[in-house]
Structure formats: C-alpha cells, structure tokens
Amino acid sequence: MTSLPPSTHAATPQATPGSPPPDSVTFADLEAARQRIAEKAVVTPLLPAPELSERLGYRVLLKCENLQRTGSFKFRGAYNFLAGMTPEQRARGVVAYSSGNHAQGVAAAAAIFSAPATIVMPADAPAIKIAKTRGYGAEVLLYDRYREEREAIGEKLVAERGLTLVRPYDDPRIVAGQGTCGLEMAAQAEATRQPLDRVLVCCGGGGLTAGIALALEARSPQTRLYTCEPTGFDDTARSLSAGRRLSNAPGGRSICDALLAAQPGELTFAINAARVSGGLTVTDSEAEAAMSYAFRRLKLVLEPGGAVCLAALLANKLEIGAGETVAITLSGGNVDPARLASALENNPDP
Amino acid sequence: MTSLPPSTHAATPQATPGSPPPDSVTFADLEAARQRIAEKAVVTPLLPAPELSERLGYRVLLKCENLQRTGSFKFRGAYNFLAGMTPEQRARGVVAYSSGNHAQGVAAAAAIFSAPATIVMPADAPAIKIAKTRGYGAEVLLYDRYREEREAIGEKLVAERGLTLVRPYDDPRIVAGQGTCGLEMAAQAEATRQPLDRVLVCCGGGGLTAGIALALEARSPQTRLYTCEPTGFDDTARSLSAGRRLSNAPGGRSICDALLAAQPGELTFAINAARVSGGLTVTDSEAEAAMSYAFRRLKLVLEPGGAVCLAALLANKLEIGAGETVAITLSGGNVDPARLASALENNPDP
Incomplete structure (x- = not known):
C-alpha cells in the first residue's frame, strides 16, 4: 500500500464551503443526482459475504455495481x-x-x-x-x-x-452521478448497523472514487477510503503520494481494460487528493484470482477491472483489524467468456 | 403451462388452524427459522431488473438465492x-x-x-x-x-x-428454513411498494416451493405461485393437475441436476397442492439460454436448475399482463465452468 504522507493533505486543493471553485461538486449535487436517476438506475445491493469474511478475518460487504443497469456503475x-x-x-x-x-x-x-x-x-x-x-x-x-x-x-x-x-470522469455531473453509489453504501451500512471502517474503490480516472469520497465525507466521515488500480496503471496511488497528478509510463498493458486511464482527472484528483487515505495496486494475476473467486464462491460475474478491490483483499494488500467492516466496490461485470474462462483455468481451486 | 383445474383445490389436504396434522409446518415455524438463521444466512437481494423488465413488458424482480451462503437457498x-x-x-x-x-x-x-x-x-x-x-x-x-x-x-x-x-425437502424444519426466502421476498416487495402479482419457484422435491407458499399465504395472499421444472421431471406440474403425487418416467436426463426428484415430497405436496396456481416446464436448451442471459446481462452465475424460472419468462411460458410484477427465484449458482461455457457457446448473442 502507498500511504499518504501528512504533508500532501495540506498541499491539496480543497473546496471552501460557501464559495466552491468552478466545476466543483457539492453534496447537494449528489442528492440531486440520486433523485434524477432513481427511476431508471438500480439501487445495487451492499451484499454481506459471510464466507469471504470468515476467510479474511474481518467483515466484508460487496457493493455490487456489476448488477447495475448495463453491468457497471x-x-x-x-x-x-x-x-x-x-x-x-x-x-x-x-x-x-x-x-x-x-x-x-x-x-x-x-x-x-x-x-x-x-x-x-x-x-x-x-x-x-x-x-x-x-x-x-x-x-x-x-x-x-x-x-x-x-x-x-x-x-x-x-x-x-x-x-x-460526455466525458468519462472529469465532469461534475458524472462525478455527482457516480457519487450516488456512495450515498447508497452509507445508507445501506447504516440501515444494517454496520458502520464502514474502510471502503475500497476500483479506480481508473477517479470519477467513482471522487463521487464516493464526497458521499462518505458527508454521510460516513469516519470511513477511510482507498483506491485500487492495476500494476502499471497506478497513477492515482503515485499521485496521491506525490500530492500532484502523475502519469503512467506509456506502453503499459493490463487485462483491466476499464482502468487504463493515463493519469488522474483534474477535477477528480482535486476531490480525491484530500479525501483518499491511500492507493493499492494489484497484478493481473491477482485480478484473475479474484474473478475466479467471484465466479466460484460469490456467484457474481466480474470483469478484471471490477475485481481489483476483491483482489486487493484476497492478496492482503491492506492490514485490516479483526473487528473492522470493509466495503468494496465490484464495479463492473462486462467480461468476455474467453477472458473469464482463462481466469478460471489459471485458478482451478473452487 | 399446466393450469390447475378448480376441483383439485377442494381435494387437497389443508392444515386446519388450531390443530395442525403431524409434521405440518406453520407460519410460526417460518418466523422462528428466520430468527434462527439470521446470524449466519444472507438476506439475499430481491433485485430489480430494469432491462429484463423492459424486454419482457412487465416488472421482474430477481430473488438471488445464488448469492446465498454456499451458492444456493x-x-x-x-x-x-x-x-x-x-x-x-x-x-x-x-x-x-x-x-x-x-x-x-x-x-x-x-x-x-x-x-x-x-x-x-x-x-x-x-x-x-x-x-x-x-x-x-x-x-x-x-x-x-x-x-x-x-x-x-x-x-x-x-x-x-x-x-x-437431514432430508433434502420432506421435513418440516427444512421447509420452514426454505420459507425464510419467501418471508424476505414479501417484506422486500412491500418495502419498495411493489406488490407481487406472481412468484415463480425452481422446483425439485418442492421444499422451497412449500416454504415460499406458506410465507406468501400469510404475507402476500394475493400472489399467485408457480413451479418451474425441467422437461422430463415435471412431476410437480402433473401432480398439481392430477391432484395426487405422480412420478417421473425413469431414465430421464436433464442438465438441471438440482431438480431431478422422482416425485413431489409427501409433506411438500400436501402444502403445495392447495397453494400453487400451476406448473411450468422448460427444456434444457431454454435453461441454457437463461444461464447465458444471466451471465451476459445480469452478471449473475446460475446453474441450470437455478435458471429455470428465468427460462420460463424468457420463453414466454406464462401469459403476464403489462402492469404486473413478477418475482422469480434464482435458486443456485453452483455450475461447472465447462457447463456454463457450453451454454454461452450455444447462445452467442449478448
């Protein structure tokens, strides 16, 4: 895990209440988005995972965005x-x-x-x-x-x-829309009296992370937030450490096709830098193992990029205490059968 | 669809309130089971399926028992x-x-x-x-x-x-346990103000059907209940029509390995005969098509037997009005990768 040195917190641009900078996103924008999408989007389950929790030694909740309309958040x-x-x-x-x-x-x-x-x-x-x-x-x-x-x-x-x-992440209306996922997580955790100690988010350009960060800041302020990225595309993890936007080396490859942004978004990084506790990185093999676990044990179809948070937990990328509750996003499930078959072949254990 | 002639309703054994016959199951047994399993079992989602609903022309809700601990109800x-x-x-x-x-x-x-x-x-x-x-x-x-x-x-x-x-279905404690699935469905439908017009249940020996029948009778009495079985193993559909327990012809084969009971259970049929509106039957090809749809569109892993209700809807086995709400059980997801791969190959359309 890449921990965030305290100094970067101070260096980070932060929205001042009362006079938001242009293109910023407010909590009211998230609430408005929730009402706007309510009729068409799915309130996806925050699913308990008792067998996974017993295996890992702490409580895990799965925010199943693969079950969202279109198969992703x-x-x-x-x-x-x-x-x-x-x-x-x-x-x-x-x-x-x-x-x-x-x-x-x-x-x-x-x-x-x-x-x-x-x-x-x-x-x-x-x-x-x-x-x-x-x-x-x-x-x-x-x-x-x-x-x-x-x-x-x-x-x-x-x-x-x-x-x-319609930009994929660097737009206030997109961030506000993705933030509805965070609003749901906070409300669902509260409804079942399972306060969220940590949340892990699959991170490409940072739109889902930024939306969830704003939602949790208002509705679950004690929660620590982490991004998960594929090896070679850990621009957010490195940018969080550096306190400024860094790019990935060109020419990198990963099976996590959904998470191959070249660098964090401008708007999304401005939001995330002050609100994310650290960035985790997983290999393609670890993502494949998580896809296999999801298929065999959770009965959920995950694409590689949608499995990186699960991969981070299964590969123990973060030290988590026995009493903690950790929610992870399973951000998408649009995977070709051959890609999943290969993940299952490489991970034969049920 | 095999419709149940009115005469069979009268001929069916029914529990008399106050003096239940031996081995009967009461609604109180279901409530007790719910409390007993609460700490270990998952309250599985009753998931909205907007794209499927738009395709079929009526509202569909998915009771995702494949997401239950162990991958089935x-x-x-x-x-x-x-x-x-x-x-x-x-x-x-x-x-x-x-x-x-x-x-x-x-x-x-x-x-x-x-x-x-x-x-x-x-x-x-x-x-x-x-x-x-x-x-x-x-x-x-x-x-x-x-x-x-x-x-x-x-x-x-x-x-x-x-x-x-521990019998698989013909036991009051088993039926009461499976009935917790029906209690959840009724409560979840009520919480989101979507009264259930119909419920379809994957049916082998009839334990899940019986449990859900008892739950709905008490908590959603307007709901009509249907069983779904594979071709060659439609003993419940035929028994419902005949008003007595009939067996399947020996030597039949189906990929729906979870639903190959030889005949309805004694206890389960006594419960179901009076409470089930009819029995639907689907072919193995229809079950495969449903598994493929679940993988590609719903991002859920279903085994053949867990897909028969979805198959019944996709193959229009029941005439359903445009304003209706239909909940179906997706009863299990324990499928071998090769079996799913074959279903996907036979149904290439995304």
Whole structure:
C-alpha cells in the first residue's frame, strides 16, 4: 500500500464551503443526482459475504455495481448527465470515448431519452462491450488504443456534428452521478448497523472514487477510503503520494481494460487528493484470482477491472483489524467468456 | 403451462388452524427459522431488473438465492435443521443425500456447529459441488445415480453410525428454513411498494416451493405461485393437475441436476397442492439460454436448475399482463465452468 504522507493533505486543493471553485461538486449535487436517476438506475445491493469474511478475518460487504443497469456503475453518471441536458442538446446527440462501460452507460442513457449517441471505443475493447453498446443503438467508432488519441477523435465529432461530449470522469455531473453509489453504501451500512471502517474503490480516472469520497465525507466521515488500480496503471496511488497528478509510463498493458486511464482527472484528483487515505495496486494475476473467486464462491460475474478491490483483499494488500467492516466496490461485470474462462483455468481451486 | 383445474383445490389436504396434522409446518415455524438463521444466512437481494423488465413488458424482480451462503437457498433449511438439534445429536453427526446444493448446505451448517457430516452424492454431480462439499469438511460418498438408491444408502448410515438424516425437502424444519426466502421476498416487495402479482419457484422435491407458499399465504395472499421444472421431471406440474403425487418416467436426463426428484415430497405436496396456481416446464436448451442471459446481462452465475424460472419468462411460458410484477427465484449458482461455457457457446448473442 502507498500511504499518504501528512504533508500532501495540506498541499491539496480543497473546496471552501460557501464559495466552491468552478466545476466543483457539492453534496447537494449528489442528492440531486440520486433523485434524477432513481427511476431508471438500480439501487445495487451492499451484499454481506459471510464466507469471504470468515476467510479474511474481518467483515466484508460487496457493493455490487456489476448488477447495475448495463453491468457497471457508469450508468449512474451517464444518466445523470443526459437528464441534465436540454431537449435541444439531446436531440443533436452525444459523443463519448470509453473502453466500454462508460460507452454502455452513455448509449443506454441516450436510448432512454431517444438521443443519438456516437461512441469512440478502442478496437481491442472486449467484444461484449462493443456488442452491447451497439445493442443500445449507438454508433460505434473504433480506434487504435496505442496509436490514436481518443480525446482528439471525440472533440472532432463535437466540432463537426454539434454533439455534446460526455466525458468519462472529469465532469461534475458524472462525478455527482457516480457519487450516488456512495450515498447508497452509507445508507445501506447504516440501515444494517454496520458502520464502514474502510471502503475500497476500483479506480481508473477517479470519477467513482471522487463521487464516493464526497458521499462518505458527508454521510460516513469516519470511513477511510482507498483506491485500487492495476500494476502499471497506478497513477492515482503515485499521485496521491506525490500530492500532484502523475502519469503512467506509456506502453503499459493490463487485462483491466476499464482502468487504463493515463493519469488522474483534474477535477477528480482535486476531490480525491484530500479525501483518499491511500492507493493499492494489484497484478493481473491477482485480478484473475479474484474473478475466479467471484465466479466460484460469490456467484457474481466480474470483469478484471471490477475485481481489483476483491483482489486487493484476497492478496492482503491492506492490514485490516479483526473487528473492522470493509466495503468494496465490484464495479463492473462486462467480461468476455474467453477472458473469464482463462481466469478460471489459471485458478482451478473452487 | 399446466393450469390447475378448480376441483383439485377442494381435494387437497389443508392444515386446519388450531390443530395442525403431524409434521405440518406453520407460519410460526417460518418466523422462528428466520430468527434462527439470521446470524449466519444472507438476506439475499430481491433485485430489480430494469432491462429484463423492459424486454419482457412487465416488472421482474430477481430473488438471488445464488448469492446465498454456499451458492444456493439450501443453506437456509440445513442451518435451521442443525440449529434445532440437540448438542448430543450434533456431536454424533448428520448424513444427507443430495445432488450437491443440499450437500453444501448441510456440510456448511455442520461445519459451523463442528458436527461431523457425511454426504451421499451422485458420482456425476457437478465437480464444483463435490469439491465445495468436501471443502466444508464433509465426508463425501459417491453413488451411481442410475443404479443405486440414495435413500437406502442414507438410511444404512443412520442405522450403522447413529447419524441423524437431514432430508433434502420432506421435513418440516427444512421447509420452514426454505420459507425464510419467501418471508424476505414479501417484506422486500412491500418495502419498495411493489406488490407481487406472481412468484415463480425452481422446483425439485418442492421444499422451497412449500416454504415460499406458506410465507406468501400469510404475507402476500394475493400472489399467485408457480413451479418451474425441467422437461422430463415435471412431476410437480402433473401432480398439481392430477391432484395426487405422480412420478417421473425413469431414465430421464436433464442438465438441471438440482431438480431431478422422482416425485413431489409427501409433506411438500400436501402444502403445495392447495397453494400453487400451476406448473411450468422448460427444456434444457431454454435453461441454457437463461444461464447465458444471466451471465451476459445480469452478471449473475446460475446453474441450470437455478435458471429455470428465468427460462420460463424468457420463453414466454406464462401469459403476464403489462402492469404486473413478477418475482422469480434464482435458486443456485453452483455450475461447472465447462457447463456454463457450453451454454454461452450455444447462445452467442449478448
């Protein structure tokens, strides 16, 4: 684990109550998002995991975002964004770049509003993500993840077609939408009298982390928050330690296709730097072992990026006391059968 | 669908309030079971399924018993049974015969009480079920499903070793334990103001059906209940129509290994005959299609027998109105990876 030295806390930009900086996100934004998405999104379970808890020696709760509409938490932010657009903006259409979960979130939300959606996806995205995005009626444009800039393609479409760009994380409406996951976690933990000592979040660009951080700050302030990232894409862990945004070395590869952001978002890091206690990193093999455990024992389908928090617990990346309650996000389940089969083959133990 | 002619309702044995026949199950037994299992069992989610609901044209709720401890609802009845034994009985040990989910339920419950468990399982049971049962510390004895009588093997062990036999369904403590699933469904539906018009239950010997029938009769009396069975093992559907217990033709085969009971239980049929509106039947291919849908869209791991209610909805086995709310049990998720892979291969559409 990368611990956060106290000095970085002071160096971090923080929202001052009363005069939020531009593009900041307030707790009221999260509450508004919750009401906006209530009719369409699933309040996903915060599931007790008694066998896993007994194995690990502390209480584990699973926030099952793989059971969210579209198979990942991304629908929350995307629907919140689309719901906040004017009918005229929606009629012109939206564009998004995404490795596949934000793609489905935007495509599904756009379909609900009958808005045209164009999605820029890497050609090597999981087939299930491309097929499901097309299934929601979106136009999918494929690009080469290692040679082309998805941001440039997206911005060109904005300019040429008058579309609205729905950024995957660095946008207040997206962060507020993802924060509804944190509101639910706090309320669900309180309802079952299981105060959350720690929460682990799967982290790419940091949108889910930022949303959950804001929710817990208000509703469960004693909770310590940690990010989980794949090896080679630990930009948030290193940035938290350094107190400033650092990038990943180019050319890295990981099976965790949902978590391959080059660096933390500007907005998301401004929120997370002051609120996250540390960043954990897991290997692809550890993510695979967690996918296998989820399949065999939890009966949940997880994609690699959705399994990194479970992987961090199974691989003991964090020292956790016997009396503690730890909630982890299982952020998505859009995995190709062959990828899961390989994880199961590499981890034969039931 | 096999509809139940009105005449069979009258011909059915019914419990008279005040003087229950021996071995009957009362609503108080269900409430007692709920308290008994509360500390160890999971209150499984009654999960909204918005995309499935939009596809089918009515509201669907998923009772995710695959997310129960051991991966199926069977832990409920088994733990309730073990908790009701005396310490002396438990110290001598328990024996059960089971295709694998009751096996795990009994083995896991016995492990919690440090009671020795001997489980008689068919040699062709899914490998994951045998391995997990052994993993809970039980002694597993394999038999030939098509040549040997599991009941005879179980009763021999009772006589020779002084073990207590934990029947898979035809026992009041088992039915009461499974009924906690129905108590939860009724309470969860009420809490979210979604009164249940219909409930579909995966049916083998009828223990889960009987428990849910008793729970709904008291807590959601307007709900119509249906059983779902695999083709060739539709003994309950035919027995409901006939008003008496009928057996399946011998030699039948189905991938739904959890639902291969030869005929309805005596106790369970006495409860179900008066309370179940009809029996649905699905083919193995329909069960496979449902497993694939659950994997790709719901992100839930289902075994064939756990997918039959979902299969019945996807294959339109029941005429359901647009305004209705239908809850289905997803009763278990203990499937071998190869079996699921074959279901996914046969149903490539995401």
